[in-house]
Amino acid sequence: MKVLVLGAGQLARMMALAGAPLNLTVSAYDVRSGNLVHPVTLEVLGSGLENGIADADVITAEFEHIAPDVLSVCQASGKFYPGEEAILTGGDRRKEKALLDKAGVNNARYQVIESKADYDAAVATIGLPLILKSALDGYDGKGQWRLKPDSDLEAIWQDINQFLQTSPQGSRQCVIAEEFVPFDREVSLIGARNAQGDLEIYPLTENIHTNGILSVSVAAGDDDQVQSQAEAMFKAVADALNYVGVLAIEFFDVGGKLMVNEIAPRVHNSGHWTQQGAEVCQFENHLRAVCGLPLGSAKRVRPTAMINIVGEVTVPIAVMAHAHVHWYDKEPRPGRKIGHINLCADSAGALGDALDTVSMLLADDEFPALKPAADSLR
Amino acid sequence: MKVLVLGAGQLARMMALAGAPLNLTVSAYDVRSGNLVHPVTLEVLGSGLENGIADADVITAEFEHIAPDVLSVCQASGKFYPGEEAILTGGDRRKEKALLDKAGVNNARYQVIESKADYDAAVATIGLPLILKSALDGYDGKGQWRLKPDSDLEAIWQDINQFLQTSPQGSRQCVIAEEFVPFDREVSLIGARNAQGDLEIYPLTENIHTNGILSVSVAAGDDDQVQSQAEAMFKAVADALNYVGVLAIEFFDVGGKLMVNEIAPRVHNSGHWTQQGAEVCQFENHLRAVCGLPLGSAKRVRPTAMINIVGEVTVPIAVMAHAHVHWYDKEPRPGRKIGHINLCADSAGALGDALDTVSMLLADDEFPALKPAADSLR
Incomplete structure (x- = not known):
């Protein structure tokens, strides 16, 4: 059986090593180069996602920050596990928190922030300290903030607003404010x-x-x-x-x-x-x-x-x-x-x-x- | 580190899988095709033993029935482990029995048979039943005989003599007669x-x-x-x-x-x-x-x-x-x-x-x- 992994890093590599004894042939789609490679030898086996999908019996992924168009073409093949929705959920804090609520599992209180009103509501409802993170992957280390009782709330909002306005992910981006959990x-x-x-x-x-x-x-x-x-x-x-x-x-x-x-x-x-x-x-x-x-x-x-x-x-x-x-x-x-x-x-x-x-x-x-x-x- | 294995079968394959986590890159020399291949993917990496030796840091083997000229060129490289003598010993019952005697370890009594006189001596000294095997690899299932008390000793000698005269290994070939061991x-x-x-x-x-x-x-x-x-x-x-x-x-x-x-x-x-x-x-x-x-x-x-x-x-x-x-x-x-x-x-x-x-x-x-x-x- 042939398995295509989205991503050609160490997780795909270790899947290939674990799969070989089962006669599972694992290849990897390198999302940066667009090449299909063997994840251990790095031999180039071909190029282009469509070719990789056509050749595979099963498709999976080694990471969750994958472009939506890549996910949807994989999903359309009917061979993709755990599938588009699971990967999108793992890569989007907003979807992830909604899933945790839907599944009824214990998780930190939170507020989705897309506007100044949301921001003020988070401070008022959850209280300080607050941890704020971009819902989608940040860039250049940006996308994380901490609100403490002595923080300049207005200055941090300006920074968050700037981040949201300039996010390459556009309107899919938002910020999730979460209560600070003093875990053991x-x-x-x-x-x-x-x-x-x-x-x-x-x-x-x-x-x-x-x-x-x-x-x-x-x-x-x-x-x-x-x-x-x-x-x-x-x-x-x-x-x-x-x-x-x-x-x-x-x-x-x-x-x-x-x-x-x-x-x-x-x-x-x-x-x-x-x-x-x-x-x-x-x-x-x-x-x-x-x-x-x-x-x-x-x-x-x-x-x-x-x-x-x-x-x-x-x-x-x-x-x-x-x-x-x-x-x-x-x-x-x-x-x-x-x-x-x-x-x-x-x-x-x-x-x-x-x-x-x-x-x-x-x-x-x-x-x-x-x-x-x-x-x-x- | 790069390791070249003589032989491209399952043992080389499992070495490659075990070596990858150690960053040991294992390639295999397919003695039949003369190709250098990856023992898991079977990707052809090159051809010719000399090229394989030049590219390797270490050479080893997955089997012992290897042509002497292949062994000697590997040995000359100074990179070959366990080395020519060990592989030759594993592939030649005469050398193997001599080693066991030299090491002083318990092994079945035996007689090297190159002539009718040797054959008669084995029967007289060790007695029947006797197990006879060619020292080097036989071919087409030939190269094994059993002498029981009711066997036609002369007919079996004729067969052994024919085998020795026509062995592709020539004068390196012989037959080893061993006592029958009734093991548990x-x-x-x-x-x-x-x-x-x-x-x-x-x-x-x-x-x-x-x-x-x-x-x-x-x-x-x-x-x-x-x-x-x-x-x-x-x-x-x-x-x-x-x-x-x-x-x-x-x-x-x-x-x-x-x-x-x-x-x-x-x-x-x-x-x-x-x-x-x-x-x-x-x-x-x-x-x-x-x-x-x-x-x-x-x-x-x-x-x-x-x-x-x-x-x-x-x-x-x-x-x-x-x-x-x-x-x-x-x-x-x-x-x-x-x-x-x-x-x-x-x-x-x-x-x-x-x-x-x-x-x-x-x-x-x-x-x-x-x-x-x-x-x-x-």
């Missing part, structure tokens, strides 16, 4: 849903971010009651989208009560640990779901941690004696994810020890989340 | 050795053959004393060859005492279970060893069985709900290995149950070893 930790849940509505859900992963980029994910066992909350919300959201494929949901944990932060309609960085830690990894389960093959078990085999390799850092080969290194064959650039490290152990405590051992081989300023992650497990 | 079971040991002599050895695998082809391998735990014997012999053989890479040794188990049957200087079918059952699989550990990277742990994570998919058989997709299917993207032909199935469980008994479940989905005449393997575990 961020966890995520990855799961697969097939066309029949069957689910295979992995155990919760606890995520540590550094400078806004995922740094370490740990799947070492979680509270059953928290896992149950997450699974119920996962099912509600996935069913509401009639979702087919792997879906990721990020939650805030506030005193043991979960609140959905955001969803990603695709395989997710916080699920990379499943390559070594779960019976069947997220990449294979995504392919199984979109290709109509039986889902594989999402059971965790043993406590596992994932460490992102971001930017121009040094990873000595000695790390390989203790861990699984996954490189993406990408040129290092500041802030760019170029690989990850999976680390397994027989118990949560032993995983803490293993993280500690690996942290001795890596620079503290390049991997600042390692030591806290190790300490939290012991 | 066949087990194999897979391990990796690096250039410094460090070893990572997997636990023993029990192998069940059907019509002379490996059918099922089970790694579900073995007697410590038997494992120790196997490891000591592994070390003796690997050290004697100054071996670098993954080496496989097949043993006869005769009442708890092991005897080396044969060695394979490469990753081995009976080690495919390590893809799901061990911390680091044989394909990755072979690449780590030949590339001078740290060896990964050969620890078994959980009881695992491997079922070969041979010839024109039917594997319903329902099997995927219980197991990991690895296809080789090969056209089915009688006797041809076209894939394998890995099956894991938390205990030996549970593995027996899982094998039983999968056997219910597969035809008994196509997978005759499944039921006995399941029963032996429960």
Whole structure:
């Protein structure tokens, strides 16, 4: 079976590696060049989305910020999973919040802002502090604001209004104001849903971010009651989208009560640990779901941690004696994810020890989340 | 780092899949076509062994029946691991038996037969029954004889003599007569050795053959004393060859005492279970060893069985709900290995149950070893 992935990055690459043993041939549509490429070898297989669609049995995506015309032509083919609506929802904060409400899952109070009246209403109704984010992808780092009690509300509105007027996405753009949630930790849940509505859900992963980029994910066992909350919300959201494929949901944990932060309609960085830690990894389960093959078990085999390799850092080969290194064959650039490290152990405590051992081989300023992650497990 | 594999079959394919996350680019030299290909996509990357050698940082092999001129030009490059001598030894029963003697490991009594006098001496000294095999690869199924007490010794000698006179390998060919060993079971040991002599050895695998082809391998735990014997012999053989890479040794188990049957200087079918059952699989550990990277742990994570998919058989997709299917993207032909199935469980008994479940989905005449393997575990 032939699978076309929209996007030719590391997620398509890892899908191709997971698909090969199943005789699934994965190619990728590079949205920048318009080329069809093999996501591992980067061999150019052809060019043009129409050709890619014609040649594929199934189409899927590795990211959600995809031009609407690309999505609609894929949807029209009848081969696209999880499909246009799911991808649009993952890429548009306004649609995403509406979905969370429709699915009846707990999420932060919010207000859609398209005018000064909306802005004033958000301040009056939700109160300060407020987090404001553009609904669609921002550009050049723009599209995020924080309103604190001492902020100059008028100046920030001028900036937001300027942003809305000049957004390349035009009238589809807006800003979502959300209540500030003082969460204890961020966890995520990855799961697969097939066309029949069957689910295979992995155990919760606890995520540590550094400078806004995922740094370490740990799947070492979680509270059953928290896992149950997450699974119920996962099912509600996935069913509401009639979702087919792997879906990721990020939650805030506030005193043991979960609140959905955001969803990603695709395989997710916080699920990379499943390559070594779960019976069947997220990449294979995504392919199984979109290709109509039986889902594989999402059971965790043993406590596992994932460490992102971001930017121009040094990873000595000695790390390989203790861990699984996954490189993406990408040129290092500041802030760019170029690989990850999976680390397994027989118990949560032993995983803490293993993280500690690996942290001795890596620079503290390049991997600042390692030591806290190790300490939290012991 | 770029690795060239001599041979473009499923072993090179699985090396390429295991190497990609390590940023190891694996290409294959197809000895039949003379092309350099990507072993997964089969993209033709070039042609000619000399070009492949020039482009590679490291050269290795996926089989041992390789023309001597190919081996010597690889050896001359200084990049070839485990190297000419190891591959020649694996492909020549005379050299292999000499190695086993040199390493001082237990193996069946034998006699090299190049003449009628040798033949008579084997019968007189070792006695009947005798197993006779050509030292180098036979052709058209020729090159194997059995001498039983009621055999026509003279007629068989005429056939052997004819075989020797007409062997395409000429004077390098001979026949090895070996005592018949009434073994209880066949087990194999897979391990990796690096250039410094460090070893990572997997636990023993029990192998069940059907019509002379490996059918099922089970790694579900073995007697410590038997494992120790196997490891000591592994070390003796690997050290004697100054071996670098993954080496496989097949043993006869005769009442708890092991005897080396044969060695394979490469990753081995009976080690495919390590893809799901061990911390680091044989394909990755072979690449780590030949590339001078740290060896990964050969620890078994959980009881695992491997079922070969041979010839024109039917594997319903329902099997995927219980197991990991690895296809080789090969056209089915009688006797041809076209894939394998890995099956894991938390205990030996549970593995027996899982094998039983999968056997219910597969035809008994196509997978005759499944039921006995399941029963032996429960």
